[in-house]
Amino acid sequence: MTKQARREAIEGVLFASPWLIGFLVLTAGPMIASFLLSFTRWDGISPFSALRWIGADNYGRLLHQDPSFIKALRNTGFYAMVSVPLGMCAALALALMLNQRVRGLAIFRTIFYLPSVVSGVATSMLWLWLFNPSFGGINFVLHSLRLPEPGWLSDEGTAMWVFIFMSVWGVGNTMLINLAGLQEVPEHLYEAAALDGAGSLLRFRHVTLPMLSPTLFFNLIMGIIGSFQVFTSAYVMTGGGPNEATLFYVLYLYQKAFEQFQMGYASAMAWILFAIVLALTLLVIRSSKAWVHYEGERAS
DSSP: OOHHHHHHHHHHHHHHHHHHHHHIIIIIHHHHHHHHHTTEEOOSSSOGGGOEEOTTHHHHHHHHTOHHHHHHHHHHHHHHHHHHHHHHHHHHHHHHHHTSOOTTHHHHHHHHHGGGGSOHHHHHHHHHHHTOTTTOHHHHHHHHTTOOOOOGGGSTTTHHHHHHHHHHHTOHHHHHHHHHHHTTSOHHHHHHHHHTTOOHHHHIIIIIHHHHHHHHHHHHHHHHHHHTTOOHHHHHHTTTOSTTTTOOHHHHHHIIIIISOOHHHHHHHHHHHHHHHHHHHHHHHHHHHHHOOOHHHHHO
16 A cells, blocks of 8 residues: 555544444444343342342343233234335325326425424324323214214224324325325336336336335335334333233333333343344345345346
């Protein structure tokens, strides 16, 4: 390496050093620490001298001796399985509508995107009022129509569906990404399909979906990751109740770490969550070869 090349390499490292230091201190360091803590018993407050190495006992307790952990995992899995497909379908439908050339389109785009930028706590308080069984707006409408008035968040059978409905209501980010993807679809493909006699449904099936598949692939991965990280709404609205019907995984992790001060146990939960999300992400990536189409690959 010449003197000039060595100097440029050093300067490059120096310019990148703020990010490297931040990554090591704020990301890699805590990850390594949590992995080591997952094999210990520690309350997170006492000095490190009180830390006790217990091996894989935390993982064994989680998988075999903690019914609340299984309940939280089952609740979160059900939420992800229902909310992600519903959210993707709703976001795609909204994007298709907002991709039309109609008057006042910018206003409608803003209205549909607005829920995704509202604070999580503010959104939770809004829905907490709407779904209140005594004086909430939704039951007021149902009462006016002489329809049954569910307990919503106080009922084990309906509480989870409230959170699923909230997730669909906040699909503004996904909708915006879909809209950007739709606007990148070449117009000449639609024209060629129309000349071949393809109607609206066939053009959607054979042109829109294949060209939009990379965008849908991205949204699916982000949706899966996000669905396993539900915390704010459950913490504010139900605290995991009633009877653990809305005990989400991250909420239970928070309770173990910062309410019951079982930091090693919570760290083990965090790494199990990491393994689950990683496995699901890799599964989606592996399946993408069958349904994700890139324009360059199709042309080649």
